[in-house]
Amino acid sequence: MATILNIETATKNCSVSLAKDGKTLAIQELNDGNYSHAEKLHPFIQKVLEEANVSNNQIDAVAVSKGPGSYTGLRIGVSAAKGLCFSFDKPLISIETLQSLAHQLTAEEGVIVPMLDARRMEVYSAVYDTNYKQVREIKAEIIDENSFQEYLQKGKVYFLGDGAEKCKEIITHENAVFLDAKYPSAKEMSQLSFDKYKKNDIEDVAYFEPFYLKDFVVTPEKKR
Numbered sequence: 001m002a003t004i005l006n007i008e009t010a011t012k013n014c015s016v017s018l019a020k021d022g023k024t025l026a027i028q029e030l031n032d033g034n035y036s037h038a039e040k041l042h043p044f045i046q047k048v049l050e051e052a053n054v055s056n057n058q059i060d061a062v063a064v065s066k067g068p069g070s071y072t073g074l075r076i077g078v079s080a081a082k083g084l085c086f087s088f089d090k091p092l093i094s095i096e097t098l099q100s101l102a103h104q105l106t107a108e109e110g111v112i113v114p115m116l117d118a119r120r121m122e123v124y125s126a127v128y129d130t131n132y133k134q135v136r137e138i139k140a141e142i143i144d145e146n147s148f149q150e151y152l153q154k155g156k157v158y159f160l161g162d163g164a165e166k167c168k169e170i171i172t173h174e175n176a177v178f179l180d181a182k183y184p185s186a187k188e189m190s191q192l193s194f195d196k197y198k199k200n201d202i203e204d205v206a207y208f209e210p211f212y213l214k215d216f217v218v219t220p221e222k223k224r
Helices: 036-052 071-088 097-102 184-196
Strands: 001-009 016-020 023-030 061-067 092-096 111-117 122-129 135-144 158-162 176-179
Touching: 001 036, 001 071, 001 135, 001 184, 016 036, 016 184, 023 036, 023 184, 036 071, 061 097, 061 184, 071 092, 071 176, 092 097, 092 184, 097 111, 097 184
Parallel strands: 001 061, 061 092, 111 158, 158 176
Antiparallel strands: 001 016, 016 023, 111 122, 122 135
């Protein structure tokens, strides 16, 4: 038996769920087009605990989306998760953001490509088979007309995530299928975090850092 708090802040979707043995008991999330995690995250945590009638010290672990994704979003989520783990002496579990995003789709054939928007025509992506086994590593890549051809020539390729939207006009192969309005959510983390908990696959709370994939770059403000 395990009650796990799941935190997802890698994109514009601020999402928190509370799950028991892999089943979501309560969820709070908001994607209003802004990065409002700093204001919304802690109230969402309290709301899911209250809804499930669970106190902070009754959770068995805290899981957090590890990235890649928004630098600021990841920092906020990981800081909150580590703070809870330190305060209540609970283990920390990390979940790959693209892996949980892939679980939003059930497919019988082809491959699943979760994509997160990086900058311009660049995305963070990975490739999974229909059993959610990773068949290509996570990487940052600039999308062009030749992207993912090795998979598109073999069968259906399902693209989802906020990075997929900007690829529609470039990846035009007949086997390309785009799913709109898909963002990483703490809902899909529920089973993934429970699976890791059962295997005692946990992080060192003191030294854990998000998986940024790329260095943070500050863009200078344009002169008016």
